Amino acid sequence: MRTVYAKDITKTVAGLCVLANVRLREDVHKALFSALAKETNARAKSILKALLDNAAYAWENKLALCQDTGLPYVFIELGQEVSIRGGDLISAINKGIERGYKQGSLRNSVIRHPLKRDSGSCFSPGIVHVDITRGDHVNLAVLPKGFGSENKSAAVMLKPTAGLEKIVEFVIKSVKEAGANACPPFVIGVGIGGGFDQAALLAKKALLRPIGRKNRDKVLARLEKRLLKQINGLGIGPMGLGGKTTSLGVNILTSPTHIAGLPVAVNISCHVLRSASKRL
């Protein structure tokens, strides 16, 4: 067994919360650059340029890229040969979120009770997903999820015989409904399979994969390419003001499912897709 101390998890999560919020992900940065090169609409170009300027200014001044510093998601791959000492895992993570959000002057956007919204907002708890893996490593990934785009996410339980066309139709419909309100150009996470909950979780996890890294599954790689092309043909564009840059990337994750169903979930991210990870 390898020992990992709760205080080190707290420290790591705190650092990742700040990093994710002030430094634009490298793949997103690259995607914005290449979109700027390809874009022909003058207004779209000037908005894309402003987004790159924003990323540079945020990093230089250690300022949050966006005032919505998100609902903090933490994904952990916990090696089964790891023993955590000095506190429990979930408290260590939430302490890290509290510390990081305070240190980074990030926004307290968490409401403790969804209906009693009168007690003011706070930094934590975040949403924590733990996967038990082989070995003795701990992988921590923090994804602060902006809610303007989260609000436009959707799931559907398709018929098992629906096939690719119905999946494409649902993804396109979701992107159209997100329109100008969810800060395009989007990164689209799609989860297919599992149950109702699993499809949504896959869609969220798909956002962690770097944009432009090819899907190893050939069928999915083709579907991602097709969806991206179709979405960029919608004409929504940056800020919803037209252009061919409506999405920077489409990432799909799948999982086994039931013979009677085909769950599909679409998690929309704004162009400020943030995450940071570290291996302990």
Add this chain to the structure above:
Amino acid sequence: MKKIYTPLSQSSIKSLKAGDEVLLSGVIYTARDLAHQQMLNKIVKGKRPPIPLKGQVIYYCGPTTAPKKRVIGSCGPTTSSRMDAFTPALLRAGLLGMIGKGSRDSSVKEAIRRHRAVYFLAIGGAGALLASKVKECRVVAYKEFGPEAIYELKVDDFPLIVGIDSRGGDIFRLCQKGG
């Protein structure tokens, strides 16, 4: 690029057309969902809202905390459509401008036209860059709401695009095929 100053007047915004890029300077007030709900409750009861509305501009924004030596944290716009239900009443009470991101519903468009007001767009997700245009910031109401409080911001050349003009012209209608 056109320069405009707050407080607005119907004549100062008359010439603005959907799609125009403008630089706004002066005092603006932040307000999000919760502040809108509270203000509307006051107006409905015949009481005065905590900020002046006549000729003023509301910015749909909940900034991050100001880091040391800075006036304000990141401060980009939030989704305007969440405020649609409250907006016509505020326009009736004298509000002349709003800043946010995304489209508005038909009741807001109609109210903008009727009251000869204007809706501006700021770039969503460019909150750090926009922070550099804010010169002063203080809480003026609902401090207990944290980021949802009403902040009075003094801005200088705040970059905006006219989303809906005083004649009801809508940028999203002009820019998008079928959107």
